[in-house]
Amino acid sequence: MNILYLISYAGKAGTEKYVENLMRTYSAQGHRCFLAYMDGGELAEKAKALGCGVFRLDLRAAHALAAAKSIAWLCAENGIDVIHAQYPRENVIAVLSRLWRRETRVVFTSHLTVRQSFLWRAVNRRITPHDAACIAVCTQGANLLRENGVKEEKVRVIFNGVAPKPLPPRRNVIRTEFTLPEDCFVFLTMARYAPEKGLFFLLDALAQLKERTDAPFACLIAGDGELFDAVGEGIRERGLDENVIRAGYRTDAEALMCSSDVYVSSALYNEAMSFAALEAMECGLPLVMTDVGAGADLADGCGECVPPGDASALCDALHRLMTDGMYRRTCGENARRRAVTEFDLMRQTEELLALYQKG
Template structure:
């Protein structure tokens, strides 16, 4: 079996970290022995067989602890989870000094200008490959950082598709749910504005927003007087989704968010903003609205809240889409194929740094 080390250099838990849990569980089934190097803030959230805990290196100039931990694992290839193009540069450089390195860019972002962009271009140019779940991030890497198109691979996200989907909960007062980091990126303030419009129009609903983050206090203040609760970090995602009648993704920016795919796999009707590859992936099997548009979001939610049978039909379509296209097994096999090609080049002496 070939050895792959996964690097998690983040202080917040979200879809990018859930992605790593899928790899850790499933890569052994396709011929890999995975290990993990994880920043201390998230170490307790992982439970792999082999795990090295290091200080958070995000936004630092160097990551000697990451390099030492990787060297001790003797990987054939390293996969580094990237929060955005520039924030994990130190971890990337450390990984490149140990073994051929693949970056996974979950979200497009600021690549800077001038010297900063040239530095990022040199760093990414030394990677064996880059994976991203969405075409927008791929286009940015090619256009802004000059990466050869053949070295950037779009591998859509995948999730566990349960054999027993929950479907809409069928509550007398329908419950809308959202889940993610409580940050501006996720657009929960837009959701609150939409809920305000719905309640002002006399629509009966409950809203639950799961997650934690730096904007939590501000969002709770903004939700005063609205039928909205914030349960905090959600450890049982399936249990959370099972209590919903509608799932809502209100984000301003995404690539292809795992939580939306998880909701579809559970047979929930979904309303999502048109960000990243969401529209291309869900097709007509979810309702897609413009980002940062409370009126459009309220309108889409209002239609579903008034139509229990329509919620069931849309949830059934979402489930079928997830079964056909969104299973994590497919994502892991595609990822493994890229890692194999990197190892093959390394064996011929062309990929190691």
């Protein structure tokens, strides 16, 4: 099967990880994968390294028809069977490409967890009937697809997955690299320094936690982004210099997870299903999640889920997992079990491939 993945920004965030996983898996199975994008980055380079066909197009809304015609030509030249569009604008362009090549099927994955505008809901009502399927990666995302104008019969929930692997051993990377005491409790979050990731909300909860306990703890934030300096100032203002580590962008996620005690996601909005949280579960880490996107789906039996923006509730959740060792171990064991049974990458790719083929 020949599959074209369509995405505006081919960078290094969660959606790009989603596409990379699919391209890597299907390429290994003998399918031919292609990538069309507008702004380049890490995903585009990885696609080239995989031997996938890579095309750069102008996907701006003002050029949607021209982009659709170019995609139809690419599909004809390469015998594309299905276009898998990421995000609503890409889906509109993919569906419009069928004006010139009707035999190409279109599958759309929504990575958004926001209610769209009236105009977008009207667009969805006209465009998505022409999709073979509209995929949500979490229950909340499926409900929002329906609210955003997608018909019930088009909606499918296919959870993200991670490649199964043996439980990695515990490590001490964080305590060693950042000279933390052996009894320091370590929280980990992997997030871009962006408003939707709720890092100031996390700092507020950590400040409350510092007032509540004398036990040593640290929260390592791995990531980069436009709010990096502002978060640093927020750390200083809250007196958390000894408790929060801004580690920058890291490529050793597994080592960090195996050196941590609890994984935390403080997302406020627009978070569908965190790959970092899934990878943390695979490493046997309990979770503290906000009720955004798949937060409740993932935290079920594996930790705590709190309302986004409620710093007191987040502090309570952090404190409970920090102080209740038996509960923490149970949540970690459940997280590992669910990661390898419910959130398996092979299950995800098999379900998607069935949709590609069924049309």
